[in-house]
Amino acid sequence: MYTIQTFNAISPKGLERLPRDRYSISDSAPDADAIILRSYKLHDYPFSDNLLAVGRAGSGTNNVPVEKLSGCGVVVFNAPGANSNAVKELVIAGMLMGCRNIGPAIDFVNGLQGSDEEMRVAAETGKKRFRGFELPGKTLGVVGLGAIGVRIANTARSLGMNVIGYDPTITIERAWQLNAEVEAAANIDMLLAQSDFITFHVPLVDSTRNLINATSLAKLKDNVVLLNFARNGIVDESAVLAGLESGKVYTYVCDFPSNALRTNPRVIALPHLGASTIEAEDNCAIMIADQIRDYLENGNISNSVNLPNVKLPRTGLARISLVNQNNPDMLGKISHVLGQSGVNIAHMLNDSKGNMAYTLMDVDSSVSAETLATLKSIPGVLKVRLL
Numbered sequence: 001m002y003t004i005q006t007f008n009a010i011s012p013k014g015l016e017r018l019p020r021d022r023y024s025i026s027d028s029a030p031d032a033d034a035i036i037l038r039s040y041k042l043h044d045y046p047f048s049d050n051l052l053a054v055g056r057a058g059s060g061t062n063n064v065p066v067e068k069l070s071g072c073g074v075v076v077f078n079a080p081g082a083n084s085n086a087v088k089e090l091v092i093a094g095m096l097m098g099c100r101n102i103g104p105a106i107d108f109v110n111g112l113q114g115s116d117e118e119m120r121v122a123a124e125t126g127k128k129r130f131r132g133f134e135l136p137g138k139t140l141g142v143v144g145l146g147a148i149g150v151r152i153a154n155t156a157r158s159l160g161m162n163v164i165g166y167d168p169t170i171t172i173e174r175a176w177q178l179n180a181e182v183e184a185a186a187n188i189d190m191l192l193a194q195s196d197f198i199t200f201h202v203p204l205v206d207s208t209r210n211l212i213n214a215t216s217l218a219k220l221k222d223n224v225v226l227l228n229f230a231r232n233g234i235v236d237e238s239a240v241l242a243g244l245e246s247g248k249v250y251t252y253v254c255d256f257p258s259n260a261l262r263t264n265p266r267v268i269a270l271p272h273l274g275a276s277t278i279e280a281e282d283n284c285a286i287m288i289a290d291q292i293r294d295y296l297e298n299g300n301i302s303n304s305v306n307l308p309n310v311k312l313p314r315t316g317l318a319r320i321s322l323v324n325q326n327n328p329d330m331l332g333k334i335s336h337v338l339g340q341s342g343v344n345i346a347h348m349l350n351d352s353k354g355n356m357a358y359t360l361m362d363v364d365s366s367v368s369a370e371t372l373a374t375l376k377s378i379p380g381v382l383k384v385r386l387l
């Protein structure tokens with residue numbers, strides 16, 4: 001029986017993929033084999049030695065202490081692309097809200113008083129304050145061309161916009177998906193200087209923290225619609241508020257409310273709604289549940305942020321799953337222990353990601369608890385399981 005601890009509301013469609021005769025799922029299981037969560041902050045969570053996997057039912061993993069978990073041999077998964085359409089749709093809505101002054105216009109209408117005729121007259125005279133501009137012919141700058149950025153870039157092209165993208169580490173898969181008419185910016189400054197709309201779709205890491213700050217804002221054209229549906233740390237709020245004041249920024253649309261932003265009429269702040277659709281919640285939960293189950297039951301790894309993808313069809317009598325540090329001669333030491341114990345390796349896959357490595361071995365004979373303990377005692381070996 002495997003035990004799963006959940007945080008946040010995880011779609012039942014995903015949890016249904018973990019059969020109850022083999023999985024016990026609870027929001028209070030301190031010794032769980034795996035954790036499934038969304039945005040819950042795990043940094044101060046007291047992880048048990050039993051923990052094997054953490055599954056982020058979403059994209060960003062900045063709420064998960066990945067390095068600390070790597071040190072304990074815990075595999076961290078996410079669900080790449082599973083909520084990307086939901087975010088794309090909200091960003092397109094945000095662009096339209098931003099350039100058509102929809103937020104202030106709704107506030108204006110909600111503040112009208114009097115008879116219907118008085119309201120009609122006030123609406124007709126007041127509407128000139130909310131004149132906006134259109135998307136076709138305008139330039140959208142997309143920073144980060146991953147699952148979300150590529151979808152937005154392609155949709156913006158189909159809406160008649162010019163699109164410039166910046167992503168120094170774009171994957172081949174995403175580059176293939178990108179509309180060929182999206183222009184590649186050689187550097188971020190080029191994108192900042194040319195765009196009428198700028199949207200960010202990068203993870204929050206040290207190199208993206210405060211990517212938009214007072215210095216970068218000075219490089220913008222005037223009246224730019226700025227959109228941040230990535231993470232609040234990517235944009236320096238006080239610089240953006242100054243940009244709204246100076247006319248560099250026309251509207252700031254974001255998914256991360258704060259007191260400083262709340263009272264500014266040129267800010268549209270949403271309550272982290274990007275991935276909150278029925279479809280995205282189902283997609284994320286299904287993807288994570290399937291990945292966690294395949295790892296717990298078969299040792300296969302797909303879409304881990306700290307370990308390589310390793311998938312091996314089962315062949316031998318037993319399977320050994322081994323998470324280790326990516327040090328020289330680990331495989332030599334592992335196969336020596338098995339050889340000494342008279343265990344023959346039928347099939348093996350070994351791969352690494354950064355300073356972590358993973359070995360999956362199908363063996364021709366049963367493996368004793370003593371052999372497993374000897375494998376676990378090899379310096380640098382972090383987790384050993386017999387499956």
Ligand SMILES: NC(=O)c1ccc[n+]([C@@H]2O[C@H](COP(=O)([O-])OP(=O)(O)OC[C@H]3O[C@@H](n4cnc5c(N)ncnc54)[C@H](O)[C@@H]3O)[C@@H](O)[C@H]2O)c1
Nearest residue numbers: 059060144145146147148167169201202203229230274275
């Ligand atoms: N608002 C929401 O509800 C919501 C939902 C999903 C994701 N997100 C956030 O959006 C981020 C992106 O999501 P995704 O699914 O597209 O992720 P992704 O991993 O598919 O794409 C991220 C892209 O950013 C690129 N990148 C990294 N550093 C960069 C830099 N300095 N400059 C330019 N590009 C850089 C990477 O190469 C990658 O292509 C997530 O990390 C998460 O923080 C928010």
Ligand SMILES: O=C(O)[C@H](O)COP(=O)(O)O
Nearest residue numbers: 038039058059060275276
């Ligand atoms: O990174 C993500 O996937 C989003 O920020 C979604 O977060 P949520 O699952 O808490 O809605």
